[in-house]
Amino acid sequence: xxxxxxxxxxxxxxxxxxxxxxxxxxxxxGIARQPEAAGKIQTAMIIIAALLEGLAFGAxxxxx
Amino acid sequence: MKVAQKTVKFLTTVVIALFTTxxxxxxxxxxxxxxxxxGRVNTKTEVEEYILHHLxxxxxxxxxxxxxxxxxxxxxxxxxxxxxxxxxxxxxxMSSEFHHNDDGHVIVEKKGLKFAKIHSKIYELDxxxxxxxxxxxxxxxxxxxxxxxxxxxxxxGLLLIGVLMLLxxxxxxxxxxxxxxxxxxxxxxxxxxxxxxxxxxxxxxxEKHYRRFTGYLLTVFFFIWILNLAGLTPLGFxxxxxxxxTACLAAFTLVIYxxxxxxxxxxxxxxxxxxxxxxxxxxAVIELIGALxxxxxxxLVRLFANISAGHIVxxxxxxxxxxxxESLGVxxxxxxxxxxxxxxxxIEILVAFLQAYIFTMLSALFIGMAVAEHSExx
Amino acid sequence: METLLNDFSPGLFVVSTILLxxxxxxxxxxxxxxxxxxxxxxESGIKDALAAADNARKEMQNLQADNAKLVKEARxxxxxxxKEAREIREKMIAEAKEDATEVTTKLIETAQASIKxxxxxxxxxxxxxxxxxxxxxxESVIKRELSSKEDQLELVEGILKDITLN
Numbered sequence: 001x002x003x004x005x006x007x008x009x010x011x012x013x014x015x016x017x018x019x020x021x022x023x024x025x026x027x028x029x030g031i032a033r034q035p036e037a038a039g040k041i042q043t044a045m046i047i048i049a050a051l052l053e054g055l056a057f058g059a060x061x062x063x064x
Numbered sequence: 065m066k067v068a069q070k071t072v073k074f075l076t077t078v079v080i081a082l083f084t085t086x087x088x089x090x091x092x093x094x095x096x097x098x099x100x101x102x103g104r105v106n107t108k109t110e111v112e113e114y115i116l117h118h119l120x121x122x123x124x125x126x127x128x129x130x131x132x133x134x135x136x137x138x139x140x141x142x143x144x145x146x147x148x149x150x151x152x153x154x155x156x157x158m159s160s161e162f163h164h165n166d167d168g169h170v171i172v173e174k175k176g177l178k179f180a181k182i183h184s185k186i187y188e189l190d191x192x193x194x195x196x197x198x199x200x201x202x203x204x205x206x207x208x209x210x211x212x213x214x215x216x217x218x219x220x221g222l223l224l225i226g227v228l229m230l231l232x233x234x235x236x237x238x239x240x241x242x243x244x245x246x247x248x249x250x251x252x253x254x255x256x257x258x259x260x261x262x263x264x265x266x267x268x269x270x271e272k273h274y275r276r277f278t279g280y281l282l283t284v285f286f287f288i289w290i291l292n293l294a295g296l297t298p299l300g301f302x303x304x305x306x307x308x309x310t311a312c313l314a315a316f317t318l319v320i321y322x323x324x325x326x327x328x329x330x331x332x333x334x335x336x337x338x339x340x341x342x343x344x345x346x347x348a349v350i351e352l353i354g355a356l357x358x359x360x361x362x363x364l365v366r367l368f369a370n371i372s373a374g375h376i377v378x379x380x381x382x383x384x385x386x387x388x389x390e391s392l393g394v395x396x397x398x399x400x401x402x403x404x405x406x407x408x409x410x411i412e413i414l415v416a417f418l419q420a421y422i423f424t425m426l427s428a429l430f431i432g433m434a435v436a437e438h439s440e441x442x
Numbered sequence: 443m444e445t446l447l448n449d450f451s452p453g454l455f456v457v458s459t460i461l462l463x464x465x466x467x468x469x470x471x472x473x474x475x476x477x478x479x480x481x482x483x484x485e486s487g488i489k490d491a492l493a494a495a496d497n498a499r500k501e502m503q504n505l506q507a508d509n510a511k512l513v514k515e516a517r518x519x520x521x522x523x524x525k526e527a528r529e530i531r532e533k534m535i536a537e538a539k540e541d542a543t544e545v546t547t548k549l550i551e552t553a554q555a556s557i558k559x560x561x562x563x564x565x566x567x568x569x570x571x572x573x574x575x576x577x578x579x580x581e582s583v584i585k586r587e588l589s590s591k592e593d594q595l596e597l598v599e600g601i602l603k604d605i606t607l608n
Contacts, residue, residue, distance in 0.1 A: 047429065050422040054362030057369040121454060149453075185451070212453035219457050226465040233473030240480035244487075257477060278478060279470035287465070308454035312462060 008063045016056035023049050111383040117166070118379060119372055120184040121216045121306055123159035127298070139164055144220055149211040150177055150188055159214070168196035168204060179210070186210055218309060221301040225290050233286075260285050260424065268428035273324075273435045277428070280320060284313060285424040292371060292416030296378075296409060304419070305371035307364065314364035317427040318356070325434035359430055363423060370419050374412045381405040575605055 027045035031038045126141035143160035152175045161172045168182040171189065178189040180196045187207035189196060196204045215223075236250040236257075246254050265274045265281050291303045303309055331337065333351045335344055384401035392400060579601050583594065 043425075046418075046422060047425060050366060050426060051362065053370075054366045057365045058362060061365060061369070120449070121451065210453075212451060213457055214453065215457075216454065218454060219461070222458060222461050226461060229465070230468055230472065233469065233477065237473050237476035237480075240476060240484075244484055254481075257474075258481065261478065261481075275478075279474040280466060282474050283466045283469045287462070306451070306454060306458075307449050308451045309458045311450065312455055312458045315459070316462065316466075 005063050009060055012056050012059045012063075016052060019052045019056075020049060023052065108387055111380070111387060115376055115379045115383070117184065118300060119302055119305060119375060121218045121302075122184050123162070123181065123186070123214055123216055124164065125217055125220060126164070127300070129164075137164075144215045144217065146186065146214040147212075148179070148186060148188075149213055150175075152177055155179075168198070168207075171195065180204070180207060182207075186212055186214075217301065218303045218306050221291065221294060221299075221303045222309070225287065225294060225303075229283075229286055229290065256286075257282060264421070264424050264428050268425065269432040270436060272437075273432075276324075277320065277431050280316070281424050281428055284316070284427065285420050288313070288367065288423055289417060289420035292419060293413070295371060295375065296412055296416060302371070302375055304367055305375055307368045310364040310368040313367070313423065314360040317363060317430060318360040320427075321430045321434040322356070324431065326437070328437065329434045359426075363426060367419055367423055370415060374408075374415055378405055378408055378412060381408055 023045055027041050030041045034041075123146055124139075124141060124143045126139050128141075129137060129139040131137055143158045146155075146157055146159050148155045155174045155177065157172060157174055162170050162181045166181055166183060168180040168187070170180065171194070172179045178193065180187050180189055182196065182204055186209075187196070187204055188210045190206045190208075193206040197206050198204055232249065232253060236246055236253050239246045239250050245251075260282050261274075261278055264285070265278045268274075269277055288304055291301065294301045295304060325333075333355060334348045336347045336351070339347060381401055381404045384404065385398050388397040388400065391397075579598065582601060583597065
């Protein structure tokens, strides 16, 4: 039982990690391409990351 | 003016001094010594228990505890009042009556009711029971949870930070009466207020409506931020890591954006224009679940989980000092623990701000969605 | 989920709701409203001040333009005046010249006329005196006894010598 939960948690973390990496990486690319839009990109990035985080945490707690 | 300034300064200093140099309110409990070596935390399981205990709310404000030469366990801190709503009405007593016991062995009798504290929760024992009986998973079998309105550590922290915020910001407000530019601490607070107004409220809610919600957003922002930071001090607050508190904050945001939503917002929620009629009820269900459950749930869980996780990580890293003592030696384990916890603490300071920012930002975003006026047809 | 629900304390929820509501109300009343109002006041003050400065600058520019215009006008007026003066002078000179020539011509004319008259008078006088002379010569000739031709010539010459023709 506990092991299954841990496997699930691991899967969630992997998924969230991939997602956060995508968000961060694309945001960096965007900032590199348009440094003057850095502020806006950062805000959008944080919001999306927060949404993803909420999803991941929700899943983690559902499994706990 | 001068007097008010001095009062604020004085109170702030007193509050800080109270928690850093506290040496009074010593009370000992020799009756219950659950562990053989005087309640010291040494092993891995003990550390785990200690951390889990910390994450929960507690009914007394204990700063640290030690075992004196006589083998007595001493707790430094002060008790907080317990207020319970029970079958017999309101019951109040000081938490010191539990003698820092947390596993249900100390029974407090009030108004003919018996109370036991088990894992930071106060249970009301059944009428005929004299001791708490536990099942295999350490759940009490002969006791019910009470409706606990106590001034717990979290409530105490909430009150404290609330009073501090009121003092700081009303002082800033008073400063504007006499001069255009604040001085002293107000100079730190003003840009923060401007930041929340110009970077969070205005762009997300829109020029037309942001004024109505700025007060709420500012309160929430500073409340969360200051409490997050207070949680990183050795005072041991974990207010924003209490799911009840974050749920309360999320509920406020939910109520605000639900009740300030305009016709268009509800139209898009319940009967989405521009999609085939067949899909509209399905979309309505999805939208309603999203707006009423997922949004507030993500708000409350995010804050709670981030702060709890931060506390767990910091405390675990501090606990390296004890758990790795054998393999690394005292100096090695202490050094490793100090370095690691220092860097995590720095990250946590960032997280403290970030979570306050994200909570406020998402609240503003949700409110903005509810009050936005779409000019274009979808 | 079970742990999450187990951790949730309804009492704390109620207490924190009440406290937060109070906190929000108090903060809005005693802190945010006055702070935001004064901030907005200050911002609008700054905006007004900037606008005023802009206006002042514009006015200054206008004033400068006006000044330049005035100077230009004054210069034009002066020039016109100068031109008029020059014209008047020239006119006056021309008139004076004209007058002078008129006067001189008149003078010359009168002079010429008087000279002519004098000349005529003189000629008439000469004529008269020549006639008189001739008559007197003739008289004296006749009067004297003209014995010889030589005497006669001597006499004529003498007379002619005496009479100086004027």
